[in-house]
Amino acid sequence: MLGEGIVKGLAETARNFFGSYFQEQRLTTVQFPEERRPLPEASRNFPFLVYDGEDSEKGLRCVACRICEKECPPQCIFIEKSKDKKPDFVGKQQFYPDVFDIDVSVCMSCQICVEVCPFEAIKMDTEFELSTSDRFEALMWKKDRLARPNEYYHQIHPTEASEVDARLAEEKAKAAAKPPAKPAGNSNGGSAAASSSAPAPVQAADEVPAAR
């Protein structure tokens, strides 16, 4: 019937308008910013870097492999890999990013950096109130601005973060169950768990500590 869609749309609007006086779920607006609706778990905006423990430098999961930098479509990630290594949260010697910047004025929130990271080190944030009058410096987020604790990851994406923790814990247990590698040529410092060697990316993922 001609105009059927318009009639249905108006009927729905009327149902919500009058229904909102009686049913809260029909009230589709809130008094922002005093009132806020919880964001869906799947919402995303710009990336952040996950760290374990209390120290954002020591616990940063990123090992500066630069895969995300290469795969980012608009090339808005800038990484400088460290020359030296430092112990991560579990004592394993790892490279780390000396510099890790994201130009969020260019980022298109595609999440490809998250998909390609083998270390569960970069995830999507949900923060959206980010307006600034500084077009340049304020939108070039540095490592310290990007680092967020694993607890924060759990807060915004609880289901996904729990799955990641379970996966990391499983890989860590598998690595710990492997027979220890011969010491020849491996100068890794640290714990007994760290002495179980494996190919670099998987091994490093094994070494990432599970959330508490």
Ligand code: SF4
């Ligand atoms: S979300 Fe997409 S555009 Fe933004 S940093 Fe990641 S890969 Fe690049």
Ligand code: SF4
């Ligand atoms: S892919 Fe992951 S570990 Fe590698 S540089 Fe990017 S965030 Fe760091």
